Amino acid sequence: MEHDVEDEGGPAHCATGKTRLYVDAPLAEGGEVALGKDQSHYLLHVLRMGEGEHVLLFNGRDGEWAAEIAEAAKKSCLLRVTGRTRPHIALPDIWLLFAPVKRARLDFIAQKATEMGAGLIQPVITRRTIVSRVKDARLHANVIEAAEQCGLVALPEVREAESLDRLLDRWSEEAGGRRILFCDEAAEPGGAKAALERLAGEIGRGAPLALLIGPEGGFDAGERARLHARADTLALSLGPRIMRADTAAIAALAAVQLFLGDW
The missing domain is CATH 2.40.240.20 (Hypothetical PUA domain-like; domain 1)
Structure with a gap:
């Protein structure tokens, strides 16, 4: 419509x-x-x-x-x-965790993630993140506007920004076994489809997931090593071309929705 x-x-x-x-x-x-x-x-x-x-x-x-x-x-x-x-229609249990970017592009991420069915949106501060202050009220307003325009009856939860290290420190205790899919620019291109298909076969559609998008400069070596070392984390390549962070967030969410969400 x-x-x-x-x-x-x-x-x-x-x-x-x-x-x-x-x-x-x-x-x-x-x-x-x-x-x-x-x-x-x-x-x-x-x-x-x-x-x-x-x-x-x-x-x-x-x-x-x-x-x-x-x-x-x-x-x-x-x-x-x-x-x-x-009736009420719940959103897929997919969290979008992303390093915040500048104002207009942050609006874009919030709006498009809402349209595409993210169940939760949370800015995550990494070691290379340039934008460290995020207005929660502005994020929420963008979510509401997108939901009004696109016919949604549910709203994604909007959480306050948090550091990646702190988030990972308590992930196992508070995320309930939720898998983390992190977009790794150092991953071998061309393997995302096979990786998502394998994961879909393992956990099935609709399982709780979190999609993690890094900053413009990418995750630093320590963050990448920590993510790779986790048993609940899967690295994904978004192909051979470098994307802006806002583009990467939406491209990755589309792929995850197609293989593991409600598309």
């Missing part, structure tokens, strides 16, 4: 005319949802909608629901939920 993306950072207004909004509120038939100032402004003054008109709502846990504008004031809007249109 094609979507018309509106100005002012508003939610998706689909080509069919049906607007989708993410709301952080319980959704049930007959319930009411009071929109905040920004969403009210978007519906009433950008889209010029009025009382009796319909939108779609989702909150990441209760599925998708139809609602109508029950009350419209200058700076506020009250929606009444009329019925569920789709």
